[in-house]
Amino acid sequence: RKEVEQDPGPFNVPEGATVAFNCTYSNSASQSFFWYRQDCRKEPKLLMSVYSSGNEDGRFTAQLNRASQYISLLIRDSKLSDSATYLCVVIANTGGFKTIFGAGTRLFVKA
Amino acid sequence: DAMVIQNPRYQVTQFGKPVTLSCSQTLNHNVMYWYQQKSSQAPKLLFHYYDKDFNNEADTPDNFQSRRPNTSFCFLDIRSPGLGDAAMYLCATSGTGGNKNIQYFGAGTRLSVL
Numbered sequence: 001r002k003e004v005e006q007d008p009g010p011f012n013v014p015e016g017a018t019v020a021f022n023c024t025y026s027n028s029a030s031q032s033f034f035w036y037r038q039d040c041r042k043e044p045k046l047l048m049s050v051y052s053s054g055n056e057d058g059r060f061t062a063q064l065n066r067a068s069q070y071i072s073l074l075i076r077d078s079k080l081s082d083s084a085t086y087l088c089v090v091i092a093n094t095g096g097f098k099t100i101f102g103a104g105t106r107l108f109v110k111a
Numbered sequence: 112d113a114m115v116i117q118n119p120r121y122q123v124t125q126f127g128k129p130v131t132l133s134c135s136q137t138l139n140h141n142v143m144y145w146y147q148q149k150s151s152q153a154p155k156l157l158f159h160y161y162d163k164d165f166n167n168e169a170d171t172p173d174n175f176q177s178r179r180p181n182t183s184f185c186f187l188d189i190r191s192p193g194l195g196d197a198a199m200y201l202c203a204t205s206g207t208g209g210n211k212n213i214q215y216f217g218a219g220t221r222l223s224v225l
Contacts, residue, residue, distance in 0.1 A: 008151075043201055043216035044154065087153065091212050093216040096166065099144070099214065101153040 001026055004090050006102035014110055019076045021105045023088030024070045032091040033064055035073045037084045038104065044087055047073075078109045114138050116200050117217035124192050125225050132187040132220045134202030143185040144214065145177060146201040154201055160185060189222075197224045 006023045012017050025033075033050035042092040048055065050062040052070050071090075075082055088102035116135045124130040134143065141162050146154035158167045174196070176188040189196055192206045199221050203214040 004153075034213065041221075042201075043219050045216065049213065073224055089214075097212070099156060099212075101155075102155040103151070 002102075003027060003092075004088055004100045004102040006086075006088050006105045008105060009105060010106040010108055012108045012110065013078055015078055015080060017109075018074065018076045019078060019107065020075075021073045021086055021088075021107075022070055023072070023090075023102050024068075025090045025100075026069070027087075027090070027092040027094065027100075028069065028091045029094060030069075030092040031097075032072075033062075034089040035060075035062055035071075036087040036089055036101075038087055039084050044101075047086070074105075078107075080109050080111060083107055083109045086088075098102050115202060115204055115217035117200075117220050119220060120218060121221050121223075123216070123223045123225060124189075126193065127191045130189050130192055130222070132185070132189075132200050132202075134185045134217055135183050136215075137183070138204055138206065138215065139182060140204035140206040141182070142205045144183070144203040144205075145175075145187045146203065147196075148199045148201055148219075155208045157187070183210050186216060192222070192224045194224050197222055212218075 033045040036044040037047045040043040049066045054063040059076045063072045085104040085106050087104045090100045118133050144159040145157045159169045179185045190196040199219045201219045202217040205214045
């Protein structure tokens, strides 16, 4: 089992749609969680941190479920510019902090 | 303004010919990371420096080495590149304080091996 798993997609949605991604992690000692966005042939960029209480930034909402060991990202009112790969990142304390990336979920938003 | 700068953006080398990729940062972050990313795959951590302390991932081949001469610069040396080493190499940094686990990436160096 991979340490961090994501549905690779692709998700193909029309503009204005709501889309949700999930990410599961295996290490219960995981402490920090993030969503990064990566455009084709570009570097990953932080989209948002994920807090235990959940957090929202405009059209984006992230949630953490520690009991079930998954995090989610909800995108409302999708824009064409949201088309990208969304990477789930987990930081676990395994005697030292270890950063683990998921393989990413590809999103295509169509007009 | 770019805060994590990688040079070159594209690098072509020959099979077995040593190559060095560079990364510099203006963030004064104490942690610097090197990742390898192949098409449609997750970035794979090769190693990282916490200040001058080098931390190698267990599955990083010996062919990959790194140097960090000062806070601002970090180098990735590939001693004998093979065809399988063709990939995007990403440098990232992270600091201390409340956002210590947030990593900031450079634009990457795309390595081709002929």
